[in-house]
Amino acid sequence: MSDPWQECMDYCVEVTKKAGKMICEALQKDISVVQKSSPVDLVTETDQKVEQLIISSIKDKYPTHSFIGEESVAAGAPSILTDNPTWIIDPIDGTTNFVHRFPIVSVSIGFSVKKEIEFGIVYSCIEDKLYTARKGKGAFCNGVPIEVSRQEDIRHSLVLTEMGFKSDPEQFKTMLDNIHTILTIPVHGIRCPGSAAVNMCLVACGSADAYYHIGIHCWDMAGGAAVVTEAGGVIVDISGGPFDLMSRRLIVASSRAIAERIAKAITEFHVGRDDTDGE
Numbered sequence: 320m321s322d323p324w325q326e327c328m329d330y331c332v333e334v335t336k337k338a339g340k341m342i343c344e345a346l347q348k349d350i351s352v353v354q355k356s357s358p359v360d361l362v363t364e365t366d367q368k369v370e371q372l373i374i375s376s377i378k379d380k381y382p383t384h385s386f387i388g389e390e391s392v393a394a395g396a397p398s399i400l401t402d403n404p405t406w407i408i409d410p411i412d413g414t415t416n417f418v419h420r421f422p423i424v425s426v427s428i429g430f431s432v433k434k435e436i437e438f439g440i441v442y443s444c445i446e447d448k449l450y451t452a453r454k455g456k457g458a459f460c461n462g463v464p465i466e467v468s469r470q471e472d473i474r475h476s477l478v479l480t481e482m483g484f485k486s487d488p489e490q491f492k493t494m495l496d497n498i499h500t501i502l503t504i505p506v507h508g509i510r511c512p513g514s515a516a517v518n519m520c521l522v523a524c525g526s527a528d529a530y531y532h533i534g535i536h537c538w539d540m541a542g543g544a545a546v547v548t549e550a551g552g553v554i555v556d557i558s559g560g561p562f563d564l565m566s567r568r569l570i571v572a573s574s575r576a577i578a579e580r581i582a583k584a585i586t587e588f589h590v591g592r593d594d595t596d597g598e
């Protein structure tokens with residue numbers, strides 16, 4: 320039987336490459352920055368332009384499909400996952416990196432049907448690395464199959480997370496305490512590359528062994544979740560329970576043992592969900 324979503328995936332690759340090109344071109348010019356929800360939540364004209372390019376290109380071809388895009392949601396569009404084929408889009412994952420020309424910036428697109436992710440594309444456009452994964456068919460970087468490290472021992476692992484200023488002092492302290500707890504297990508080290516989607520792909524190709532994060536969004540996770548799952552990785556909720564795309568938190572790991580060890584080590588804090596209003 321033919322794959323009903325392969326054509327969407329092929330088209331997505333084309334659109335993603337165009338979006339990446341747009342980002343690389345914008346990096347050659349002046350970047351003007353606007354604050355979103357807080358002084359550390361940034362958006363640029365390029366985020367909005369790239370999202371418009373992606374959504375309009377896909378809408379032209381698939382007018383009945385649904386969209387959850389970071390900048391559309393920021394502008395008031397709903398962020399609710401239904402059973403309808405849905406494109407979950409982060410036009411620039413790593414906007415702070417983009418603003419500073421720190422060279423880890425990606426376009427991330429996940430495609431879900433009946434709330435299941437069917438494929439994911441993450442394009443780390445400055446590195447020119449295109450990660451692709453179709454459910455049940457493996458994960459690839461620039462067409463070459465990738466797989467996780469299979470590391471089982473957290474003491475031999477490199478762990479990724481992200482950290483930044485948080486206006487809630489309690490959350491800020493918990494985030495820093497979690498980093499302290501993980502470092503003192505001890506692990507080989509912690510890295511914060513600045514793009515959730517790329518972090519997941521780094522675990523997918525064995526360059527890191529785990530990634531955890533509280534406070535991200537579905538558009539940061541959807542594309543990378545497909546890539547890391549198809550690369551043989553484990554993806555769970557921060558509690559160690561089943562992963563929930565709308566929950567704003569996750570642990571990704573090269574093995575269940577490492578995922579469970581991280582779940583045990585870190586303390587949760589409340590960040591609300593993507594599919595409910597407010598906190």
Ligand SMILES: [Mg+2]
Pocket residue numbers: 366389409410411412413414
């Ligand atoms: Mg973004």
